[in-house]
Amino acid sequence: MASTLLPFILLLPFVGFLLNGLLGKKIGSEKAIGTIGTAVVALPFVFAVVLFFEMLGAPPEGRTMHVTLLSWIAAGDFSVDFAYQLDQLSMIFLLIVTGVGSLIHLYSIGYMHGDRGFFRFFSYLNLFIFMMLNLVLADNFLVTFLGWEGVGLCSFLLIGFWYDREFEGTAIKWTGDAAKKAFVMNRIGDLGMLIGMFILFSQFGTLKYAEIASGLPGSMSAEMMTIATLCLFLGACGKSAQIPLSVWLPDAMAGPTPVSALIHAATMVTAGIFLVARNAALFSMSHTTMAIVAGVAVTTALIAATVGLVQNDIKKVLAYSTVSQLGFMFVALGVGAWTAAVFHVMTHAFFKALLFLGSGSVIHGMHEEQDMQKMGGLKKYMPQTYKTYVIGSLAIAGVIPFSGFFSKDEILASAFANGNAILWGVGALAAFCTAFYIFRSVFLAFHGEERFDHTHVHPHESPATMTIPLWILAVLATVGGFLGLPIVLGEHVHVLHNWLEPVFAQASANMHGHHLSHTLEWILMGVSLSIAILGIFLAYRMYVKRPELSDRFAGSFKGLYKLLWNKWYVDEVYEEAVVKPVWKASKSVLLKGVDKGIIDGTLHGLAKLTGEASNLFRKIQTGIAQQYVLVFMIGILVVIGWLVFGGG
Amino acid sequence: MHSIPLSYYLILSVIIFLIGSIGVLTRRNAIIIFMCIELMLNAVNLTLVGFSRFSGDQAGQIMVLMVMTVAAAEAAVGLAIVLSLFRNKETVYLDEVNLMKW
Amino acid sequence: MTPQDYLPLIVMVLTGIAFGAVSIKAHEILGPRRPSKEKESTYESGMQPVKTAHERFSVKYYLVAMLFILFDIEVVFMYPWGVTFQDFFDQGMGTLTLVAMLLFIVTLLFGYIYILKKGALKWD
């Protein structure tokens, strides 16, 4: 069954890419193009569901299927096939990619309506899906790498889709530059991945995940293992926007919103997590690497979250939030909570896609306005968008019973259990910021007085093709969490955990992580929940409540308002004492200092350095032949000297 | 018979070769530079003949013939190139020919 | 032969150089010098000198010169052929060797036809 369906799952999107790409101009009608584009992703989703149930039917150990489409390279010792491995892990990613993917395709029909590049857009999206499927279904590094580069290419094409638009990014002006930045950043990551692949190949003589895992530890020394895994992690950092390669993602928002939702929130950016999870057995061999992963991840999570506090561009908020959430996932990987990471990938795909599409619907309704300062009070103009957006926000903030709560809580719990209190504390702080900034965006955009001028802007609800996906995602974002109910509720309630257990058995054995006492788990759960509530409450205070209060205060000095006065005073104190400092810190230190200063600075510095070197080298080329002769002669002397006397 | 040892031939040819290459390095006139290159080729010929004479292996001398022919062909082509350059640029000085650089 | 045996040679060379130098110098010292226009002018065996000797030659000279070099140098390959032909002939490979040389010459002939038709040898 799998062997018959898998080829279709893989090739349909590619067919769609060819159809839309080559004949798109001829077809012309947006309806037809959109239908093709969506169908070639929706059908694979259906097939995937079929396969999923078939897999459910099979016994846990018999659930891994290998399908070889065609032999790609077979050079003597070394052979790579277009071979695919469908096991529990890749199944989840397959479902996410095709499921969320088809919803976003549907949404794009409405969103991209009337764009002159309509067919181009859909062909790129289809190509992206094809590459992404290669990435997650591959059974060896090379096919993954093919997909890896492919998705990078597509994201490059899609970020620069509106290349003629100016764009306010970090140190860049045009969307084209954003695209290039993303691409170059990713290549730096790929460099790491390639080196890692080379090391593994030289050690194991194969690039198949299964064979490498079974061959562990092979002849590799611990240091070698650490180096290899770190190289792979560098690749993951590039794709999944972890520090120091994180800066491209916020700029990637230059692309159309569906792209941000699909590629830069739900699927592509999670490729890094997939890579680590897929090689969990490998990573678990090196505790150094694991520690570094956790450290980098938690730093990213916190910094990105705090930077998110002060963004006014709604998509920027979501972008930093994505970086921070990816940080959470890597924390989970770093402490060996593989399941939790995948779980969060899933829930995040739901609610973040939801939030992005919601913001897209807002931007659409506001005539391409992205600044939240120029919004407000949209609640009554676009009720559906509002409702769904709030659901998404509750989910990401981690309010029970929305999906985000369960996954995030599991991550924090395992961080506490297998990592240490600091890891947990920083994570919790990041979670707090998350709740705050996301609801800040809710209140700024949908509540309060309307700060846009009604003469030009007429907010309106989006068409059904856009709202339907919103609702579907909203439902998923609500109930998605029940796949991973906490263990404390019973041994087998964590469906996902039981599902993935066989995949991570080997890795977990290496990690020998310990469990928390149930009471402690309850406590942690309560803490993380209260953190979320607190953040929301604070945002509420600052962006909804306080204005009214101040008005009333201006209105009268009556004593019966003393309480309110005091409360307001308390508010003020609270704000002065806590919020303002955090605000300032995040604005000055983190945003300017770390994000733009150090990280961005370093990379631009590198680029600049290369440029300087380039200018230096070209000056050597004086254009005068004799000078070439001189260099030539020097070269000869060195060569002769080395070959004749080099041996001593 | 071999009153003059092989090393004399080799050293002489090295000297001639160096004279040639230094000439290439220092002269500006394309034609003179080319003459220096011919000088280098002939130094090599001397080496070849010397080796061939002392090892009694004829291949070296055949090679010399090849080198001479090739040198002649190169001379013809070279002069033609210099000529066409002179027609366009009115110069045969190599350091004035630096349109393309960096 | 030892270096001493070269002594007479060296003496002779030195003498020659000395003689040349002395005679030139002596002529400068002894000879009377009364320059006049006729004496300064170029000696054209009694004729009036017509025009300056520094003039550009037609590129045709170079062209022909190059072509001459090219075809002249090819002869060099016939010497070894001529030397070894007898041996090959004795081994009964005479015809083969002859054909080889003929092929060589025919190839040259192609070149010759080419320059002829391209008018490289035309003068006016």
Place this chain on the structure above:
Amino acid sequence: MSEHDFLAIAPITTVAVFSLIVMLVDALVKKNTSLMQTLSVVGLLGGIGVAIWTLPKSLNGFNGLVAGGGMTNLFDILFCSAGILTVFLAKDYLERLGGHFNEFYTLLLMATSGAMLMAHATDFITLFVGVELMSICFYVLAGFLRRQVRSNEAAIKYFLLGAFASGFLLYGMALIYGTVGGTGYADVAANAATVEMPFIFWAGVALMIVGLAFKVAAFPFHQWAPDVYEGAPTVIAGFMSTAGKAAAFSAFIIFLNSVYGSGVEGTDRVQILLAVLAVGSMFIGNVTAIAQTNVKRMLAYSSVAHAGYMLIGLAAGSPDGSFGIIYYLIAYLFMQLGAFAIVGLLENEKGCNLTFDDYKGLSKRRPGLAMVMAIFMFSLTGIPPFAGFFGKYQLFKAAIGAEMTWLAICGVVASVISVWFYLGLVIAMFFRDSEEKQAEGGTLGGLSTAALAVAVVGTLVIGFLPQAIYDLLS
């Protein structure tokens, strides 16, 4: 003499004979351009045919002067294909630039046969003759647009530096000949280990490596390449940077194999030397290319870098390495020649349309060309699944196999640097709009289209079905 001798040189003979025929046609027949083109293509195809025919045999002719069959014939096929593509591209280009003289085809065929002779040579004499035959034709071809000063300059620089370099090459041959007592590679392989004067022998090897490194344009003997490629007619630059490089590498491989095979101690020094040259070429080439504003020159510098990648294969000194080089050369042939072809198509009489600015908004003006160019750029960058990636992969794998992982890593880093300028061009073509009206380049003739199509198909096929190439090579 036996039929073996003639079979060994059969591909060369075919092309050479056709070059003479073309020359005579040029001299004797009027209104002959199309006829000459046809004949050239026929001759080159014939060369390919004969090469394929003798491919299975392993030949060794004229008392070890030449070899034939196997890898050698693969190189023949490579050169002839490059020649055919160049002939296709030449017509439009040369006519547009007002330099369409029929000698072009004769010279092209002679250069090709010279390259083939280099690949066949197993003896210093034949190698030298091959090198010079190819180089002399290149000197003329580089200066083929004889009314353009740039073309003249390219020719004079290439000629003087080239002759200078072949002087050293020849000196190296002479010294090796003197020490091993023979001009054949067989003598090298047999006697190198037991030479009386190892210093002289190694000096000879050094000089030969220098000479060949010059021909492949490897650091620090690369400086001629940017100037020559920029000034030479674009189609020729394409041919020189692909077939010329390939020829030099073919000679390089065979010569080094004889040295490595001789079991003389000290070959590790050669490997290290080549590795250093490789790293230097990769970094100098790529880094300098970043600062270029002229696309043609950028390609020239990057060709230095590509020579560096291939030197990795030589440094590895293993069959894997040679295999990787051949594989890379095949991929490189298509992508580099294609890139130069497009540059040539956009170039017009006054040699405009060469800077990055001129390429802005090309996707609007000539969407097809822009797309094709983008494919070549991605392939040259080494992004899978295009041809370039697998070539690099092979070479790096060979390096790792030879315990030179550091070298492979340098290669990867260098190829990451190259993203900068290759992608810069793509950005310019797709994500920028040209400020002012562009001077319109040439039109896309039928032949050029065919050539481009071949190049694209080649790039994609090698990328998507590397298996086919492996089977062909193995």
